[in-house]
Each structure stands twice: as structure tokens, then as C-alpha cells.
Amino acid sequence: MNYLPNIIFVVALILGLGYFAKNAKKLIRNIKLGHDIDVSDNKSQRWKNMAMIALGQSKMVKRPIAGFFHIIVYIGFIVINIEVLEIIIDGVFGTHRIFSSIGSLYGILIGIFEILAVLVFIAVIIFWIRRNILKLQRFWKPEMTAWPKNDANYILYFEMILMTLFLVMNATDIHFQNMNSGNVISQFIAPFFKNFSEGTLHFIERSAWWLHILGILVFLNYLYFSKHLHILLAFPNTFYGSLKPKGEFDNMQSVTNEVRLMIDPNIDPFAAQPESTEAPAKFGASDVQDLNWLQLLNAYTCTECGRCTSECPANQTGKKLSPRKIMMDTRDRLEEVGKNIDLNKGEFKNDGRQLLDDYITREELWACTSCNACVEACPVSINPLSIIMEMRRYLVMEQSAAPVELNNMMTNIENNGAPWPYNQMDRLNWKNE
Template sequence: MLQIIIFSILLVGGFGFFFYNVLKVRRNILLGKDFTPEGPLGPRVVTVLKVAFGQSKMVTRPLSAIMHIFVYVGFILINIEVLEMFADGITGRHRTFSSLSFYNFLIAFFEILALLVFIGVVVFWLRRNVAKVKRFMNKELDGFPRLDANAILIAEVLMMTALMLMNASDQVLQSRGLYKVAGSFPLSQFIAPLFNGLSNESLHIIEKSSWWFHIVGIFAFMNYLPYSKHFHILLAFPATFYSNFNAKGKFTNLDTVTDVVKPNFDSTYIPKEIDPNAPPIPFGVKDVFDLNWKQLLEAYTCTECGRCTSSCPQNMTGKLLSPRKIMMDTRDRLVEVGKNIDKNGGKFVDDGKTLLGTYITPEELWACNTCNACVQECPINLDPLAIIVDLRRFLVMEKSEAPPELNNMFSNIENNGAPWQFSPADRANWINE
């Protein structure tokens, strides 16, 4: 009975705190500007199925793709076993689903999955900490991000180990006639002999504490998600749903600029009416409030894998720019803004900081080639480039702070219709040269 009570508190508290945090993340994301997804529903759903569910963009790097599939499939399917654990927890029974005809198959299957997860996680850990794959060594991962990644990997190893220990001790108790005979244990049968010499009492303790470890671990993991890069396991689905369907070369049109420019060329064009009492909308992006909510959702979704940064021509040649850092900075600033709002009774109070400047420097922004390699590489269609260009727009149009050479280029285009100082009258001289 005590077990049922403790479990119920855990269940309600675990889900409650999780939803509390999810709502907070949702509030933060909705601090962004409006965003209207383009294109019909069908292709969006297909993209979610292909890119998020089917992981179609992971395959460009086969080793990490296969290991990620192990962990991902294992994670999803082992949750079926967690359902049984929930049922056991609430009812106080043992192996509630064991009357199912295919129960033996299920348990055996989960054990094999657990092994695959184990292998995947160990390979990931080795890549980060022993092989030191370059994209995991960048400066932006120093501190919490690196700890975050390793903590999750270690937690998964412990959870899978707990699952195996639980099954192993269970088997020995079954063989002693103390537990109902249920399940097939292709892997933990090799651990079971180690437990043969233990007393019934000790086995009970191992079995129960492994069960508790696993179930508490599940709740802890779930509640850690909103604080971690691992939030991608949930947010990858909405993020891909809102994927950009346009050609990658198409940059957004600033309608506020069109409303100023177009009437000069087209007398029939009617600009949107401006509310004289509304605060002026800045051109470009200075802080997270100026981004749209899709971009803020993407910031929370990024799992810091660094495929973007490792394919960035400027980053690979030693420049400061790192598309992953752009995503991380955006999220970190948004989290900071969220805390500010919590502290100040639901209202943001100016903290003298901004995404542009405090987090992301002009030097990073001006290095970008806009080559779209980062966008292409992202396994879940996130778009660091859109943020970079929005920040550049603020620097140029609101602060007139482009590098001097670019200001020259601008004035050449303005005066000569070409980025260089040539006379427009000479444009067709090549014909006779």
C-alpha cells in the first residue's frame, strides 16, 4: 500500500511539474512574433513522418545515424515496458501484463533493445570523450552543454543496467518459486547466475530497488527535458511540422520595407495601415522578442549535435561564427528572458542585455556566407541562417553598423547599380571589348 501511495505521488508530481515547465516554455516561445506556416497540411505531416519520425536526414553520417536509431527506437519501445511499470506501480501488482500471450516475446525484445541502447550510448560517449570528434569540442559546448550531454548518456546506461538487474533478480526469484514465472530473458539470463548465491531477501531488495530506480529515473529524465538539449525528443516533431518549404535561397521579404518602397514604383499598391499608437516595429532583430515564435521553437529544439557548425565554411576555417552557437545563444537568451518575467511578476523588465551584442557579436554575423550548409545539414530542418540574416538586418537598417567595405558596396549599388564603382553607362561595353 505504501508503495502505491509513494508511486501515486511520484506520478502526479512528475507529470504535474513537467507540464508546469512545458507551459512555461510555451509561454516563452510565444513571446516571439507571429508566424504563419506556408503550404498545405499534407506535406507538413509527411515531413514530420519522414524527417522527425523517420530520421531521413540523419543518414548522411551513417555511424551516428545507426547509433541514434538504436537509442531512439529503444527509447520509444521500452516505454511500452514503462507502461507496465506504471500499471504495476498503481496497482501494486507484479508484471501486470504477464497474462498477454506474447509477453515472453515482449520482454525478450525489450532486453535486446536495451542492449542496443546500451551500445549506442557507449559509442556516443566514446565519440565525445575518447575519440573527441571535432564537432563536440567547440568552445560553445564548454560548461553545462557538455555536462548535459554526458549526464544524459550516463543516466541512460544506468537505466538500462537497472532494467537488466531487475530482470536478472526476477528470474532467480521465479526459479525459487517466489515470483510468478513470466518473461523470457535472452540477455539477463547471463547475469542471473551471479545472483544465485544471494538470499531471497537480498534479491527482493535488488529487484525492487532496480524497479524504483528505473521508474524514478523515467520521471527525473522527463522533468530534466525542459532544461536540456534533450528536449529535442519532443520538439523535433512540431519543429519539422513548421519546416520551411521554400527554396533555401529564398530569404524572407520584409513587408514593412515593401510598404515604404513599393508605393514609389506602383501607385496602385496600398501599404498596410499603421496604428499611430503602436510602438514602432524595428527592421530586423535585436532581441528574442523580434524573432518569430517558429524561430524560438527551433532554439529550444536544437540538440547541439553540431552538424551545422562542422559543415560551416567559416567555422572550419577558424572564424568565430558557429551556427550551433547562434541557436544556443537564442535559447539561452530566451531562457534568461523567461526567468526575468517570472521574477518580475509576469512582466519583462529591461536587463540591459540583448541577443544581438550581449550573446551574438557582429564579428560572428559578418562572417556568414549565407551558403545554407547549416540549414541543409540540420537533421530536423532548423534554420540558423534566418536568425543570422535577421540580426544583420538590424545592424544595417537600425544601427548603420555594416563593415565599411559593405557600406561602400551599398553606396555603389545605390549610385551605380552595381556593387563596384563602374558607371551604369558602361554596362554593355563588354560587347565591343
């Protein structure tokens, strides 16, 4: 028996999975560069959110057309890849359709896979048309430069090719077609190959089989470099997503204590405070290492779908802010920091760059109205606003670099107890006018 194909298959499998594991380790390392955050509360609600949002696609269907076709691709791609288990067993042990021994159930499963393959192919074509012919506005924003735009198309081409290979593999498999069970779609493709010899059919079937499994391994490793990393990260991202009501901001306890001392002089300023209330070394965030790990996970999870930007009132009125760009910039800077660490043997060396100014401009940050529209729109529970607010906090508390209007308001609050430039004694004079 010739074991060479089995050896080649095992080597390809090990290399593919090994490279994926290496990149997964790097991904986890980069995310852990962020500060720690406690997300251990209310586990039942977190499991529910993950089941409804990531698994159930509940936020995707708020836009029915895109949501419907996304669910087809999502279910089809996941279910069809169940067959990968059979391919791996066949590849390692040199068997052929080892699960066919289970009888009619096998035919039912393959039949479902073939129907889903056609539906996925149709859905992917529709997505391609929406992006490249109809040119939906949210796919053509300024941040959607060559790579983000091409990346989305590469994924669509990948899926078309993988679905085609799956159906061709089935259509040219003489043994499978003779079973006449499960070939609900491939039986109509098989006639295109009727004039081919048995040897040629076997060659085409084996070629499609090899290209299909190698394509899946390539796709798996491409995920790390692609926006489609959300296929894997949507689950932890929705599980760890914030459970606080939208609009409730995080207060720094150390700052709260200072304000309380100013308001209530009876508080003992020398009273022992818990460690968690100590002032941090740095207020807010100017670079990715100043963010927490959940915000960095958000950046890697971003699908670049643009729903956040299309809902943003600042963006709609022509301002520079794009919540999608905030997440893309955060991820790009995090990747840059990760590569810096790799080059310097596990240690980050100051490169003279940071997230603020080099990636995200102050104009973008101050354009935000903090309305939470982007947070509500995101189909995988990403929170661009939290990053914006942390960077604003840095500008105000570390650099005193708030816009003039905001500085005037804060001065008025400090002096007059209100945002308006009127003495407290004159505040009700309008009643007498």
C-alpha cells in the same frame, strides 16, 4: 495489505508529472514571446516532413555511423519505455507484472525489450567513446563549454543506468525468471545472483524497479534543462519547419512597396495598403522578442550535435561564426528573459541586455555567407540562418551598421545600378580595351 508503497508511488508520480507540466507551461510561454508566423500551409507536406525527419530519422543517417547508432538508441529507448505503462499500473494498484497474463505475447515483448536494452547500452558506450576518447572535433568547439559538454555525458550515463536497472530488475525477479519466457538476456545475468537468498533477490528487484521508474521521472524533468529537449520538440519543429526553397529569403512587404514606388512613379503612393504591408515598429531583431515563435522553437529544439557548425564554410576557415552557437545563445537569452518575467510576476523588465552584442557578436553575424549549409545539415530542420539574417536586417535598417564593403556596394547600386563603382555609361568600356 500495506498500501504505503502505492501511496508513495502515486505521490512520486504526481510530483514528477506536475513538475514536468509546470516546466512545459513555462516553455510554451517563452516560445510565444516571439512574433506570430503563419505556418498553416501545405499540411500534407508538413506531416510528411515530420514522419520522415523526426520519426524516420532520414537526415540522421546522412552520417551513417552516427545515424545507425542513434536510431538504435531512439527506437530502443522509446520501445523499452512502453513497459513504463505496466510499471505505473503495478505501482498504483500494487500488482506485479500485470500484463504477464496475456501469455506468450508478453514474453515476446519483454524479450524484444531486453535485446534493445543491450543494443542501447552498446550504442551509448560508442557515443561516449566518440565524445570523450576519440574527441570528434565538432564536440570540442569553443561553445562546448563545461555545461554543454557535461550535459551530453549526463544523458549517456542516465541511459546506461536505466538500461542496467531494467535488466537487473528482470534478472532478479524470481517470478519472471520462472516463467522462462522473455528473459532472453536476463537469464544470463541471473546466475550472478544465484547465491543470494530469496529475500535479498526480492530486495534487489524492488530496488531496481523503484530506481528505474524514479530515474525515468527524473530524466523526464531533466529534459527541460538539457539539449535533449529535442526528444519532444523535434516533432513540432519538423512539422512547422519552412517549406520554402533554401536560399529564398523573406521580404518585408512594406519595404517592397517603397522600392516599387521608387522604381515606378506611376504607382499611387496614397493608395490604401493592406495592414500587413504597414512598416513594423522595428526592422529586424536585436533581441529574442523580435524573432518569431518558430525561431524560438528552433532554439529550444537544438540538439547541439554540431553538424551545422561542421558544415559551415565560415567556421571551417577559422572565422568566429558557429551556427550551433547562434542557436545556443538564442536559447540562453530566451531562458534569461523567461526568468526575468518569472521574477517580475509575468512582466519583462528591461535588464539592459539583449541577444545582439551581449550574446551574439557582429563579427559572427557578418561572417555568415548565407549558403544554407547549416540549414541543410540540421537533422531536425532548424534554421540558424533565419536568425542571422534578422539580426543583420536590424543592423542595416535600424543602425546603418553594415560593414564598409557592404555600404559601398549598396551605395553603388543606388547610384550606378550595379555593385561596381562605375557610371552606367562606362559600364561596357571594357569591351573596347
